[in-house]
Amino acid sequence: MADVQITEYTDPACPWAYSAEPFRQRLNWLYGDRLEWQVRMVVLSEDTAELAERGFGVEQLSGAYRMIARDHGMPIDTSVRRRLAATLPACRAVVAARLHAPEGARALLRALRVRNFAGELLDAPGTIAADGNTLAQALDNVIENAVSYTAPGDTITVRARTAGSTLTIEVIDTGPGIPERALAHVFDRFYRADRGRSRATGGSGLGLAIVRDVIEAHGGTVTAISPVNASGGGTRVQITLPGYRRRTRPRTDARPPSRQAS
Numbered sequence: 001m002a003d004v005q006i007t008e009y010t011d012p013a014c015p016w017a018y019s020a021e022p023f024r025q026r027l028n029w030l031y032g033d034r035l036e037w038q039v040r041m042v043v044l045s046e047d048t049a050e051l052a053e054r055g056f057g058v059e060q061l062s063g064a065y066r067m068i069a070r071d072h073g074m075p076i077d078t079s080v081r082r083r084l085a086a087t088l089p090a091c092r093a094v095v096a097a098r099l100h101a102p103e104g105a106r107a108l109l110r111a112l113r114v115r116n117f118a119g120e121l122l123d124a125p126g127t128i129a130a131d132g133n134t135l136a137q138a139l140d141n142v143i144e145n146a147v148s149y150t151a152p153g154d155t156i157t158v159r160a161r162t163a164g165s166t167l168t169i170e171v172i173d174t175g176p177g178i179p180e181r182a183l184a185h186v187f188d189r190f191y192r193a194d195r196g197r198s199r200a201t202g203g204s205g206l207g208l209a210i211v212r213d214v215i216e217a218h219g220g221t222v223t224a225i226s227p228v229n230a231s232g233g234g235t236r237v238q239i240t241l242p243g244y245r246r247r248t249r250p251r252t253d254a255r256p257p258s259r260q261a262s
Contacts, residue, residue, distance in 0.1 A: 002036035011044040012090040012112035013122055015065070018074050039098065039109060041091035048084045048123075058084060077119035085121035089219055096217035100210055101134045135241075138214040141207040142171045142237050149175035149235070169239040177233040178226040186224050187212040208237075215239055 006027075010017055027035060045051050058080050066078045090112045097105040112122060120127045146156045150173050157172045178186060187208045208224075215222045220241040228234040 003034040004031070005036045005038060007038045007040055009040050009042050010109070011042050011087050012094065012109060013044055013085075013087045013116050015068055015074055015076060015117075017113055018076075018117070019072060037106075039094065039105060041094055043088050043091045045084075045086045046088045047086045050086075051084050056084070058082070074117070076117045079119060081119060081121070083121070086123040088123070089217070090122040090127070092213075092217040096134055096214045100137055100214060104134075134214045135218065138211045138239070139169065139171075141211050142239070145207050146171055146173040146175070146235070146237070149173060151175070165242060167241045169241075170236055172228060172234065172236045174229065174234050177228075178224060178235050183224055183226060187222065211237075211239075215241070 008024075024037070051057075061084065062078055062080045065076050068074050069076050069078050094105060094109050094112070097108045112127070115127050116122055143156065143158065150156060154174045156174075158170070159172075160167065160169045162168070212222055218241055220239060222237065222239050224235060224237050226233075226235040228236045
């Protein structure tokens with residue numbers, strides 16, 4: 001265990017993190033593993049209406065950024081943004097990474113800070129870059145849940161489709177289905193639709209709750225539908241993620257950039 005724990009209260013939109021970063025790096029250099037850093041989100045703005053009620057608009061934001069760029073040398077975009085942005089979605093993304101893929105939380109926070117400095121909107125789904133580790137775990141949890149409820153010989157189908165910039169992933173099983181009374185609670189923490197099955201196969205009751213946390217942190221939604229077949233059984237879990245951008249393969253004939261020693 002580290003000798004000293006430091007809790008950093010921040011928000012991806014807070015420009016003063018730029019000024020604080022050299023001090024954090026210096027402490028890491030001096031004390032190394034004796035320090036343990038914990039990041040906690042404070043959420044500067046839950047929605048843009050909250051900012052408007054304070055009389056704060058894009059012109060005021062641009063003026064504030066011009067002042068701190070001039071007085072403190074911050075490399076921040078000072079142009080007037082097309083609208084104000086809430087920071088809650090970005091904060092949720094960092095919290096989801098801290099809970100489910102802690103090794104990537106600091107890198108995600110830094111990436112969001114850089115994007116904010118570049119003028120991107122922190123509540124835009126395209127700005128909150130999908131974190132592969134947490135999304136992969138979310139999909140794994142859905143599939144593992146389907147496996148737990150299906151018997152040998154049953155079928156589990158995973159399919160994906162895109163419509164514009166929206167990606168939809170579905171996991172469909174041919175198990176016994178979910179009782180109607182349980183459908184509204186399957187994504188709640190520690191909830192189990194079939195307590196007898198959970199005692200037999202184990203499980204913490206957190207699998208689908210983690211799925212909801214991760215997907216909502218990326219601006220998406222997750223729903224469960226049951227029954228889905230003529231025999232009155234089966235379950236379909238549907239994940240919808242906005243801001244999807246298909247990755248293109250890099251050109252194989254492209255030359256790597258030249259490097260110079262400095």
